[in-house]
Amino acid sequence: MSLPFRPNVLKMRPYSPGKPLDEVKRELGLTDVIKLASNENPLGPPPKAVEAIREAAAEANIYPDAAGFDLKNAIAEMHGLKPENVVLGNGSDELIHYLGLILLEGEGTELVMGNPSFVRYDASAQLANAVLTKIPVDKDWRHDVDAMAAACSDKTRLVYVANPNNPTGTVIDQAETDRLLAAIPSDALLIMDEAYYEFGVKHPYFPKTVDMIKAEKPVCVLRTFSKAYGLAGIRVGYGLAPAHVIDAIERVREPFNVTSISQKAAIAALNSQDHVEKTVKLNREGIERVEAAAKEMGLNTVESFANFVCIDMGRPAEPVFQELLRGGVIVRSGHVLGMPNHIRVSIGSPDEMTRFIELFKTLA
Numbered sequence: 001m002s003l004p005f006r007p008n009v010l011k012m013r014p015y016s017p018g019k020p021l022d023e024v025k026r027e028l029g030l031t032d033v034i035k036l037a038s039n040e041n042p043l044g045p046p047p048k049a050v051e052a053i054r055e056a057a058a059e060a061n062i063y064p065d066a067a068g069f070d071l072k073n074a075i076a077e078m079h080g081l082k083p084e085n086v087v088l089g090n091g092s093d094e095l096i097h098y099l100g101l102i103l104l105e106g107e108g109t110e111l112v113m114g115n116p117s118f119v120r121y122d123a124s125a126q127l128a129n130a131v132l133t134k135i136p137v138d139k140d141w142r143h144d145v146d147a148m149a150a151a152c153s154d155k156t157r158l159v160y161v162a163n164p165n166n167p168t169g170t171v172i173d174q175a176e177t178d179r180l181l182a183a184i185p186s187d188a189l190l191i192m193d194e195a196y197y198e199f200g201v202k203h204p205y206f207p208k209t210v211d212m213i214k215a216e217k218p219v220c221v222l223r224t225f226s227k228a229y230g231l232a233g234i235r236v237g238y239g240l241a242p243a244h245v246i247d248a249i250e251r252v253r254e255p256f257n258v259t260s261i262s263q264k265a266a267i268a269a270l271n272s273q274d275h276v277e278k279t280v281k282l283n284r285e286g287i288e289r290v291e292a293a294a295k296e297m298g299l300n301t302v303e304s305f306a307n308f309v310c311i312d313m314g315r316p317a318e319p320v321f322q323e324l325l326r327g328g329v330i331v332r333s334g335h336v337l338g339m340p341n342h343i344r345v346s347i348g349s350p351d352e353m354t355r356f357i358e359l360f361k362t363l364a
């Protein structure tokens with residue numbers, strides 16, 4: 001039986017995640033496999049969040065608070081904003097979807113983004129059948145904000161900057177952010193996707209995007225509990241924006257998109273800043289180890305402000321990815337990320353990094 005699916009839907013491809021551990025074990029007959037592919041937190045969730053999840057489980061028969069009152073208030077307070085400036089999502093992925101729903105509709109609308117950057121932006125333009133304009137990053141793998149601004153048209157509705165960028169790990173600074181915002185059309189919303197904020201904020205000129213929202217600029221900031229907060233499995237992200245943007249998203253949001261268990265866990269995570277600090281420190285040490293190992297081998301890395309690092313193999317990196325896989329180490333092949341000569345390595349625990357580095361040194 002064939003149904004008249006929308007042609008643009010049929011052009012979309014399902015998301016391709018990093019290879020799951022069990023699949024690799026099964027396919028390659030391995031028992032001891034590590035995954036450095038999905039930018040997850042090697043320290044696990046904050047203990048207080050685990051406790052909150054346990055407690056909340058006992059009330060799983062009750063629907064969640066659809067307004068997310070307590071979590072929204074905690075987030076608003078943390079940023080010095082009002083709850084009207086906050087929207088909660090089932091991961092920031094869901095908010096990317098909603099932003100497409102509220103501003104993109106057909107070929108008369110356009111999304112502008114960097115290339116390579118986060119693949120879910122593509123999907124939101126494709127779903128809306130909107131024009132998708134992808135602007136190559138510069139020679140240092142950084143967003144080229146001037147080229148992005150120049151590419152905007154009167155159709156442009158969404159301009160996306162992942163900052164730090166995935167998969168490159170690079171950052172744009174305050175001056176570049178201001179320049180981009182000043183140059184994009186007045187009908188467009190600038191989305192600063194700060195999924196890796198806690199790692200990136202060490203950059204000396206990291207943009208103070210929350211201040212831009214306080215100044216009522218057409219900016220939406222996306223953050224997540226999936227990375228530094230160690231809660232990728234329970235799916236909570238949030239958006240910060242001027243109230244009229246949040247109001248539009250609230251109109252399309254699924255009422256119970258963030259579970260009661262997730263809301264409680266996220267509040268506990270916000271009260272676990274020590275866990276975030278530990279995570280950021282461990283991550284920095286891991287990045288330095290990978291950089292040093294690559295340098296010893298005469299290989300370049302892209303300067304990373306996130307929890308992963310890209311290594312330039314100077315040749316197609318897919319065979320290196322495959323060899324690492326055979327050795328039980330799953331990384332991301334740049335081939336699928338728009339950086340075919342690179343592998344992207346998420347920073348794991350110190351032991352995992354030792355295992356990666358030892359194997360990697362035998363390959364290159």
Ligand SMILES: Cc1ncc(COP(=O)(O)O)c(C=O)c1O
Pocket residue numbers: 039090091092093094118162165166193195223224225226232235236237
């Ligand atoms: C740049 C960027 N934005 C958003 C996300 C989505 O994160 P989540 O939906 O887990 O909040 C990711 C996840 O990898 C990401 O890399």
